[in-house]
Every structure is written in C-alpha cells, then in structure tokens.
Amino acid sequence: MLRELLTGLTRIAGVRGALIVSGKDGIVVAETVMEGVDGRAVAALTGSLAARMRGVTGALGHTDPGLLHLQGPDGGLFAAAGRAGLLVVALTTADVNAGELRLALLRAAERAA
C-alpha cells in the first residue's frame, strides 16, 4: 500500500525519489529513491525541518503546515503531512511540475496511515 503510493509519485516527471517518513523520529518508513539519493539523510533532515516549521507556525498561532516546499537552484523538496505523524516526501529536479506534484502529494498524504 505505501509502496504503491510512492510509485505513483515517482511516475511524475522530475521526481527523483519519494519517501514516507516518521515525522517525529525522522526515520524512513518506506522509500523509492534513485541511486545516489541517501534516503536516511533525507528522512532525518526532513523530519527536523518539519518539526521546526511546526514550531514556527505554532509560535505564530497557526495550525501545523500541511505542505512544505523547499526550493533550491538544482531541485526541490516537498513534504506533505499525513495521518499518524507521517510525512510523504518527494525529492525533485528544478523543472518538476510543482502543481501536479502538490496535488499528488496531498492525495498520498490522505491515504498514508
């Protein structure tokens, strides 16, 4: 089930890898990543980033963010909050269709539990 969710995400052009991460622990629950991508590092750092963003939005009096999008010159990282503290994460190239991926991630996050 989780693998199917990830495979659906990696079919989108520009997605280099997709993971389901335990947000609190920052550890990999399931992953489908291209060779050379360190899934464990992505999980650890995305978990930490998501926790910090929750802290920021909490301090501002807002609810937890549903989706994080970190964009760099060579690529991006998307993370959608799922149920039971899971994060659905996608690593992308710079030219990925962000709108399509956001929709797919949010759908996947609803199903990931």
Place this chain on the structure above:
Amino acid sequence: MRAIEPWVEAPLGGFLKESAARLTLLMTSSGQVVAQHGFTRSLDVMAASALGAGIMASTFELAKVMGIRPLDAVVHQGTGVGIYLAAFDTPRGRWLGLVVFGDETSLGLVQYFFARLTEDLGRAAPAAEPPRQVLAEDFEDELNSSLRALFGR
C-alpha cells in the same frame, strides 16, 4: 567533552554539534570509556558504560540464540528522551556508542550523524602501534643496580 584518545575529539565534536545529543559515551566493547560528553560524575560514566556494554553483549547473545546476525544498534524510546546504543568497528577494535537524546532532535538525526561519526573515526584513527615489549631487555640489570643503590648491597 572529555576524550582519552585525542584523535576522537574532532569527530565527536562534529557529531555533538549536528545531532544535538544530550549525553554521549564512546567505549570499547568491554565497557572501557574512550570519550564522553555531558556526564557530570565519573561514577555515572562508569555505570553507564558498564550497563551499555552489558546490553550490547546481551543482544549479541540473543541474536546468536535466534540464529540471526548480531544486532548493531538498540533504541530505547521514552517520553521526551531516547537512548541510542550502537556497536561499530574502528581500526582500534569494536567500539560502542551510547547516545541520550531529547525532543530537540530526533532518532533519525542521531542515527544519521552517528553513522557519519563512525566513518570520521575510521578516518581519524592513527595507524595501529606495533606491540611494545612489556619489559625492557635490560630490566633485570637495571632493577638489580637500583636495588643496590637503594639498599647499598
């Protein structure tokens, strides 16, 4: 941070900075302390190292009983605090790391940067020293002359 082996300090310092671990203890597989950070009393360090080595020895035996490969790491996770205990190989033999971490970091970060620490230690370790003679060749002559000098015989 305190380290018995000076070359351990830089890799361990990097790990502490990145992982935000509260307490860290590096020891040999027999429980002899190599370096520590965060412990305030020597008794705490000795007790923690003995218990950590005992836990890893128990898991090693448990794996043998179950007919599986030895387990490299054990995680105990409680409310607001967790313990990560892992064995790894160095040029100086098999060592153990005991890391206590809180909510300010995560198990994933501790695991990830601990793996980097083990690689850094492998690179930083000086070449093994050739075994030295326990006693000098002229030990007996020197001892006799010292005794003669002391007792005048």
